[in-house]
Amino acid sequence: MSAFRLLVQRDLRLALRQGGDAAMVVGFFVLATILFPFGVGPEPELLARIAAGILWVTALLAALLSLERLFQADWEDGSLEALSLMPLPLEAQVLAKCLAHWLVTGLPLSATAPLLALLLQLDAAGYKVLVASLLLGTPTLSLIGAVGAALSLGARRGGVLLSLLMLPLYIPVLIFGVGAIEASIGGFGVGPHLLLLGALLAGALPLAPLAAAAALRQALE
Amino acid sequence: MSAFRLLVQRDLRLALRQGGDAAMVVGFFVLATILFPFGVGPEPELLARIAAGILWVTALLAALLSLERLFQADWEDGSLEALSLMPLPLEAQVLAKCLAHWLVTGLPLSATAPLLALLLQLDAAGYKVLVASLLLGTPTLSLIGAVGAALSLGARRGGVLLSLLMLPLYIPVLIFGVGAIEASIGGFGVGPHLLLLGALLAGALPLAPLAAAAALRQALE
Amino acid sequence: MNLHRFANPARFMRLSSALLPWCGAGAAALIGIGLYLALFIAPPDYQQGEAVRIMFVHVPAAWMASLVYALMALASAIALIWRHPLADIAALSAAPLGAGFTLLCLVTGSLWGERMWGTWWVWDARLTSVLVLFFLYLGYLALVNAFDEPGRGARAGAILALVGIVNLPIIKFSVDWWNTLHQPASVFRLGGPTIDASMLWPLAIMVLGFMLFFATLLLVRMRTTLIEAKIRVLLLSEIERHAAASPRQAVAS
Amino acid sequence: MPAGRHTMLPAAGFAGIDLACRRGERLVFAGLSFSLAAGGALVLTGPNGSGKSSLLRLMAGLGRPEAGVLSWDGAPVGEDPPAHRARLHFIGHQEAVKPLLSVAENLAFWAGMRGGGDVGQALARFRLAAFAGSPCRLLSAGQRRRLALARLLASPAPLWLLDEPATGLDSDALDDLQAAIAAQREAGGFVVLSTHTELPMAGAATLCLSDFAARPA
């Protein structure tokens, strides 16, 4: 088996066995979405009006939270040091870890979203686009987040730092994600939004691993 | 200095020096609140309508997240074992850790809330009650969360599961907290809501440390 | 990494000490004249009254906010690619100044908004991008100061500054789009009537003054950093002289 | 617990009778007894996984024995856990050192939790005085271990339970440790420690855990 696949497999196995950070994401997503009707009140029209926004914001927060520990556990137990000494380039390793992260967060998140959308009375016209936009957007979140996680490794105040670093970088994904859903509900074309989400992903795919690997290298020095 | 104060002081020092999980709370709180306008759109009336709910839900989520790791670091580096062998009863230690947690989460959270309320266009009548309800409600969140955190130490998988189990206990705090703010904006009396929040705190104060200490003891065995 | 690299920017020190008084004096004079013109000479706006005078601080601050970020990212790129030590120091020194200008823009804008729109904040596209820019600065500053070894913070910061500059146009573009998608009901639109010459002059003078002010502070901050590094190197070389231990060889087969 | 049991317990000192320990599904050891008088030392040896750490944890009251009793001055330890906790120091494989606190802060915390003590002197005794102000993150492996051991001296306790205390120590620090143990025993204290290396101690009893293996590991 190639080293890349091996790394993806290990991260998946760890995530599934512990459930810890990864399953937390879905738990958090569900939990946060359930809390909103209690917070803003149960009126169906109001909920429907803000459903797309709530779903995307909580999905984004859920991804962000799990990212904080993307490299943390490996860093603490010496695995990151050992990994950096393996033949597989660090850039490829970052990509592998992002893929594993997305498989246990972005993917189940996209799968759960329609159910929660039902709860929040999202207009039926938006379901398909909700899932599509999450499927296209969450990989970008994982990739950008990896850069932040690598940068803040070993830093004091890692947690706040990561939130602060990621906030500006996540905003475009959020805007296009919500935009696509609202466009589809409003009866406009969703093409441009989804294309833009795809463009962000296409940009992040080569650039984020580069930046993250550079950050990891200097963290290990 | 008494052992109780010493423990509070140590946890505060660690939190302030690292910032890690605790300071992350405020970062997360600000972040989540700023993301909502991007999600639900910039209309001032809509934002004002859901401001109280958004602020309370994000405050609750922020507290929940930091609590998950309340005992984790001490557990991993052997400190929890050593602490359990100290003369100070474990119940008092839990209380000390909750106090430290609240001081670095609930308190700054309550202090930041008015600023965020400004961004979300909350009605000016609600500011004072917003702060008061957070000051009364967040200690309860810390106490209840400590029980969940202690329970999840022993369980191999299921940090999430246990957060979910704690959810029903959080919801009353959320309902009364938001209720108080909306009452004050609507011009009704806020007394009953705040009294109920106080009652929840009075109940959690003795019971939560008992339950959490019992859970910790069996996690250490 | 190597502090010795910081030890010999003699040319910069010479150049900057020659420039510094001119920059400082120019900044003081221009801002003084500009403020005088803005507060006492420029006419009050027919719509906005005296409140319009905030503009003479607000607009230069807004321009400086993005200009400084661009400079910071440029310096970071130079630092990462050519490992030029002065570039690192320039980026580190510019960041708090840029954050300051951004905050000034936000605060003056907010004050102005309270008078003109009756609210401290609206999620207007332009306002929102300034807020996001402010968070970019805050993130950079937090990251740079989060490490014990100063070198590490600088390198992490350089990576972040570059990631940020790539993202900045994307944010601007997406925020514009977002704001037109949900057209706000009753929000005041910025950039009303074209500016009259009586206001343009003070504004231009203020902008120039702000630039010189920035240059002055930047030079001062860079010089302090360099002098601090020099002191550290002196201390370390003292230690190393102590350590001129007899080098020994260990050979095995 | 049947009353008849108590009569078997030695009237003074620290003792264990017929102890058995289960970790998870496995019975790690069984039928293990020991007894220590004031000033006594017990060295636990045995191959990896034979149960040295498990026994030390039992002695500290972290976990209950599957069978048997631990006693202090004739009374079962389980009858008054707070009193037992107050009389012991336990240093396990994990050092309970916070990387963000300074060396002095770390030690002062643990000493303070037990009522306070002389932090400066304890640091000096383990040659850490020069590091007092630096964060523990910067310590080398052996320096961390020395910091953990300094807790023994910062606040007094009659019973020391040490799990491989010599790990990572250089020869000076090893001497310091042995001097500290000798002083503790001279003052009438008790020392139980596990080790894989030679740790010469006058008049110490040795317990090889593999003699009590419930089934070959």
Next chain:
Amino acid sequence: MPAGRHTMLPAAGFAGIDLACRRGERLVFAGLSFSLAAGGALVLTGPNGSGKSSLLRLMAGLGRPEAGVLSWDGAPVGEDPPAHRARLHFIGHQEAVKPLLSVAENLAFWAGMRGGGDVGQALARFRLAAFAGSPCRLLSAGQRRRLALARLLASPAPLWLLDEPATGLDSDALDDLQAAIAAQREAGGFVVLSTHTELPMAGAATLCLSDFAARPA
């Protein structure tokens, strides 16, 4: 780097010339040189904090020397980091063992990352075969250390860098380790290790780090 420097490098083997290392603000050691021929072993000794771990990390390419060059067969190691990584095993104080994965899974992962190897045999050589299926969470301290060392045997590499490999090992495991080192050297490999205890090895050079201290610790 001036071209003249390269001419000083030994044509074969692993060598370091005039190395200096800085951790944070402190110069830990300076003026340190060594050279190893095929089959050679180098033992690093010195008090806690003298820089043994730091030197091993430099040798592994984790961090760059403040001054000096490391060379392999005459070429500076920094010129081709991937080639250097491919030829070394580094086992530090931290074991890089995931508590949730089983013993075999842990080892198979690390071996697989280097192209694969015989996991079962490596486990057997360190007497861990019986634990292959159990999660590493259940391992005792010495068993974990043995699992870390088993990585050396699971996939071959000419250069072994071992930071206090003997920590926590029982006497059988110590014999296993010494046998593994002897086999590695016989096959023409290189071994550098740090230790505080006696680890007898035929024809090994010893480097005491305190001889190169930049200032007394």
